[in-house]
Amino acid sequence: MSKKPVVLVTRKLPEAVEDRLRRDYDARLNPDDRLYTSDEVIERASGADAILPCHTERFSAQVIERLPDSVRAIANFSVGFDHVDLEAAKARGLVVTNTPDVLSDATAELTMLLILGAARRASEGERLVRSREWRDWSPSFMVGTQVTGKRLGIIGLGRVGQVTARRARCFEMTIHYHDVRRLPPEHEAGALFHETVEDLLPHCEFLAIHCVATPETHHLLNAERIALLPDGAIVVNAARGSIVDDEALIAALKSGKLTAAGLDAYNDEPNIHPGYRELPNTFLMPHIGSATRETRDAMGFRALDNLDAIFAGREPRDRVV
Ligand code: DGY
Numbered sequence: 001m002s003k004k005p006v007v008l009v010t011r012k013l014p015e016a017v018e019d020r021l022r023r024d025y026d027a028r029l030n031p032d033d034r035l036y037t038s039d040e041v042i043e044r045a046s047g048a049d050a051i052l053p054c055h056t057e058r059f060s061a062q063v064i065e066r067l068p069d070s071v072r073a074i075a076n077f078s079v080g081f082d083h084v085d086l087e088a089a090k091a092r093g094l095v096v097t098n099t100p101d102v103l104s105d106a107t108a109e110l111t112m113l114l115i116l117g118a119a120r121r122a123s124e125g126e127r128l129v130r131s132r133e134w135r136d137w138s139p140s141f142m143v144g145t146q147v148t149g150k151r152l153g154i155i156g157l158g159r160v161g162q163v164t165a166r167r168a169r170c171f172e173m174t175i176h177y178h179d180v181r182r183l184p185p186e187h188e189a190g191a192l193f194h195e196t197v198e199d200l201l202p203h204c205e206f207l208a209i210h211c212v213a214t215p216e217t218h219h220l221l222n223a224e225r226i227a228l229l230p231d232g233a234i235v236v237n238a239a240r241g242s243i244v245d246d247e248a249l250i251a252a253l254k255s256g257k258l259t260a261a262g263l264d265a266y267n268d269e270p271n272i273h274p275g276y277r278e279l280p281n282t283f284l285m286p287h288i289g290s291a292t293r294e295t296r297d298a299m300g301f302r303a304l305d306n307l308d309a310i311f312a313g314r315e316p317r318d319r320v321v
Contacts, residue, residue: 005049005311006070010036010057013077014293017300021052024308038063045071050310052303055080061088075307075316077299079103079160079290082213082240086321096321097306101159102298103290107238108163110289111208114236114262115152115168117283119206120144121260124280145234145259147171153204155197155220156211156239157183164208165191176203179211201228206236213240223248232259238289241266250275253282264289 004026012033013021021027028044030036036044041057050073053059059074064085073095074084081098089096117123121144128134128142149172154161157177165175166189175191178200182193194200197220201207207229211217221235222245229235235258237244246267252258260281266272269287276282290299306316 005307006047007075007307008041008045008048008051010041010051010053011077013052013300014297016297017304020301020304024304042066042068049073050075050307052077052307053083054078055083057083059084059089061085064088064092064094067092067094073097073307073310075303075310077303080213080240081320082242090321094321095310095316095319097303097310097316097318098320099299099302099306100318102302103295104159104163106292106295107160107289108167109292110264110285111160111164111210111236111238112167114238114264114283114285115147115206115208115234118234118236118260118262118281119147121281121283123283145232147173147206149173150205151176151203152206152208153177153194153200154191154208154210155179155200155243156209157187157191158210158212160238161208161210162187162189164210165189173206176200197225198228201225202230204229204233206234209235209237209239209243211239211243213242217243219243219245219248221245221249223251226252226257229258231257234258234260234262236262238264241269241272246273246275250279253279 007025008028009021010030012030018029035056045051046068047070049070051071052075055078076098079098079100084096086096121142125142152168152173152175154165154175154177157179168175176194177191178194178197220243226248249261253261262283264285264287276284306318309316
């Protein structure tokens, strides 16, 4: 019987995914779900054929350079791959894969939660009820922003963006979008294309960020661009924190330029900018866009499908490098 490939799994994965890992691989699991340092990842990868990490482990050029020679692939348990230096991986001959599609519904659901939570002041309301500070009902109490019928701008009408657009249409929202190129009509589904982010922003009563985090999109939402949004707009981000300039967003939330923000992704997670916590008009979630039982299983199986292909000498479905 041939030896099973050795796979280092950096985080605790769903039961069914770990069962399949144990069945098909010589799996080095992390039952305590401890966050490994880069040095620990490198050490534990000794003799491993592949690593199955999450976005919580960073594979910088320096880390990739120090990985044991035995490692052939990084099969991410994530759609995002901004935690991997792709150039360095390519130079080293590593195969890198991700898990697209399977988390689009869950992330779009969470985006709708951010839109609704920010617009209807869900954090403030919940705090009032839990702290017993809720006194009475009045016509002027906890008045928020109606979502139904508003204009939603989406930066990045990819897989998640398109599902968000579909869900938002149930709220009779009109969809505007910017992407690097215009999508075919069947993917646009009536969404109005804008050539540049600058063209899009003045139309956005709500803005949802769904683009990929790259050097080009770093701090894409900065003070100059926020100024182009209509006064009172609401911004939500379930993609990556690096796309937003925290100082600029916080200043706009403080000044009243923006009514509210709903965030699930931050710079330097989990040590987020303290300004977000201090503001009443932020609705904050701890990076849980894909955190449903169904989706986490599907992400694990998709990562394993990719590994299976790599070790069977086939092209993995979700190769990014
Ligand atoms: C993703 O898949 O990119 C999610 O943000 C979790 O990493």
